Amino acid sequence: MERTLSLIKPDGVARNLIGEVIKRFETAGIKIVAMKKLHLSRKQAEGFYAVHKERPFFNSLMEFMTSGPIVAMVLEGEDVIAHNRKLMGATNFKEAEEGTIRRDYATDIEKNVVHGSDAPETAAFEISYFFNSMEIVG
Numbered sequence: 437m438e439r440t441l442s443l444i445k446p447d448g449v450a451r452n453l454i455g456e457v458i459k460r461f462e463t464a465g466i467k468i469v470a471m472k473k474l475h476l477s478r479k480q481a482e483g484f485y486a487v488h489k490e491r492p493f494f495n496s497l498m499e500f501m502t503s504g505p506i507v508a509m510v511l512e513g514e515d516v517i518a519h520n521r522k523l524m525g526a527t528n529f530k531e532a533e534e535g536t537i538r539r540d541y542a543t544d545i546e547k548n549v550v551h552g553s554d555a556p557e558t559a560a561f562e563i564s565y566f567f568n569s570m571e572i573v574g
């Protein structure tokens with residue numbers, strides 16, 4: 437069974453959307469096999485988003501991602517990487533399909549409530565960034 441990393445970003449946690457996001461995963465038949473709440477340091481956020489460090493919005497993204505606590509989860513299911521991306525919707529909420537998390541709750545291209553790994557390699561890196569094998573309960 438495939439696994440992916442999901443984050444509820446600081447805007448989602450601050451706006452009490454943890455339950456709403458989890459409900460969508462559970463309703464879709466996705467299993468949550470690990471979960472924790474944490475507040476990223478600047479270094480931790482930079483390490484997680486290292487692939488974006490040359491992007492013009494990197495500093496703003498770092499400010500946002502360290503602005504408050506997040507919830508990290510490991511999701512498990514068939515094709516869960518693509519399934520989760522579909523539930524999330526496009527990065528830019530204005531382009532996201534109706535009924536997606538970002539279309540329903542994002543307020544800005546940056547403050548888009550959730551993160552989800554985009555490929556098997558990034559999922560493996562991102563899961564291990566937050567969780568060790570003992571913390572994942574299938």
Ligand code: GDP
Nearest residue numbers: 493496497526527545546547548550551552554
């Ligand atoms: P994702 O995989 O859909 O999250 O999108 P990306 O990997 O392209 O970007 C990572 C995150 O950076 C997004 O989820 C947004 O929070 C933020 N982001 C992406 N594009 C922009 C942008 O043009 N401006 C700003 N301020 N933030 C952006």
